[in-house]
Amino acid sequence: MKSIRRTTGRGLHSLVTERRSVDLGGITVDLLRIGTFRSDAGAIFGPVPQETWAPMVASELDARSRLLQALNILHVSDASGGVLLETGAVPAGTRVSNADTDSRSARDALIASGLDVERITTIVPSHLHRDHAGGLVDQHGAAAFPRAEIVAPDREIAAVASGSLRARAAYDVAALTRLFTAKPPRSFDGSLDLTPTITLRRLGGHTPGSQATIVRGRERTLLFLGDLFMRPWQANPRWVTSYDDEAWVSVDAKASIFAEAAAGEWLVAMSHEVQAPLGRITADAGRFRFVSE
Ligand SMILES: [Zn+2]
Numbered sequence: 327m328k329s330i331r332r333t334t335g336r337g338l339h340s341l342v343t344e345r346r347s348v349d350l351g352g353i354t355v356d357l358l359r360i361g362t363f364r365s366d367a368g369a370i371f372g373p374v375p376q377e378t379w380a381p382m383v384a385s386e387l388d389a390r391s392r393l394l395q396a397l398n399i400l401h402v403s404d405a406s407g408g409v410l411l412e413t414g415a416v417p418a419g420t421r422v423s424n425a426d427t428d429s430r431s432a433r434d435a436l437i438a439s440g441l442d443v444e445r446i447t448t449i450v451p452s453h454l455h456r457d458h459a460g461g462l463v464d465q466h467g468a469a470a471f472p473r474a475e476i477v478a479p480d481r482e483i484a485a486v487a488s489g490s491l492r493a494r495a496a497y498d499v500a501a502l503t504r505l506f507t508a509k510p511p512r513s514f515d516g517s518l519d520l521t522p523t524i525t526l527r528r529l530g531g532h533t534p535g536s537q538a539t540i541v542r543g544r545e546r547t548l549l550f551l552g553d554l555f556m557r558p559w560q561a562n563p564r565w566v567t568s569y570d571d572e573a574w575v576s577v578d579a580k581a582s583i584f585a586e587a588a589a590g591e592w593l594v595a596m597s598h599e600v601q602a603p604l605g606r607i608t609a610d611a612g613r614f615r616f617v618s619e
Pocket of ligand 1: 455457458553597598
């Protein structure tokens with residue numbers, strides 16, 4: 327890695343996008359925090375007792391026991407084009423600013439940051455929950471990035487269409503069904519070499535089709551796990567959220583890929599971390615630890 331560059335940042339609630347650029351060697355990754363939202367802390371910590379987690383996040387909790395969560399997206403680019411990981415919660419052309427969520431859309435944030443959205447060939451949401459797939463569409467429900475292909479594991483697409491009450495609460499089924507009818511996504515099972523340098527791997531756990539994205543630069547590799555790794559304490563594989571559909575799958579998937587990340591000294595990006603979303607995983611007495619960079 328040649329550099330991590332921080333270009334803007336004006337406080338946690340500002341709609342000014344915070345951007346960090348990383349050169350992996352021939353591949354540039356821009357991590358953009360396009361907004362924030364509040365989320366119940368107990369649900370984020372899942373099986374962890376409150377007396378354990380409360381002191382860790384005391385300064386972050388609001389009066390309703392909620393954490394401040396970032397909406398992070400990653401733009402990966404090389405000479406052949408751009409790939410967008412995540413699209414946030416908000417449709418293109420709209421903004422949300424209320425007591426719970428303060429965000430602009432992924433498309434608008436990318437443009438405001440000077441990134442060329444017309445070069446984006448592929449969109450890879452880590453999974454299709456509302457806070458990751460909301461920006462796939464514009465305010466009219468049409469594709470926010472009409473030229474780009476959307477790539478998702480077939481099990482994630484099936485989960486959206488499953489009719490499950492849990493799925494209907496977590497996914498915007500109507501919007502995704504309309505979008506996928508007009509613009510069918512590319513789906514895969516297992517893993518997919520999206521480009522010579524980007525590999526997608528379906529892990530499941532958080533949702534049936536939660537996927538890892540592995541970007542291999544000449545100098546360094548970057549790993550993005552979506553909500554399997556949203557905040558730094560989840561470096562302990564057993565610390566999963568209440569939103570994980572298959573917690574036991576999450577635990578084993580994290581333990582396995584964290585071992586790879588630690589051995590390779592991969593750069594790891596987190597989906598909802600506000601302050602320090604980039605760092606590396608280190609092995610720590612049979613568990614793992616996150617060290618920010
Ligand atoms: Zn999320």
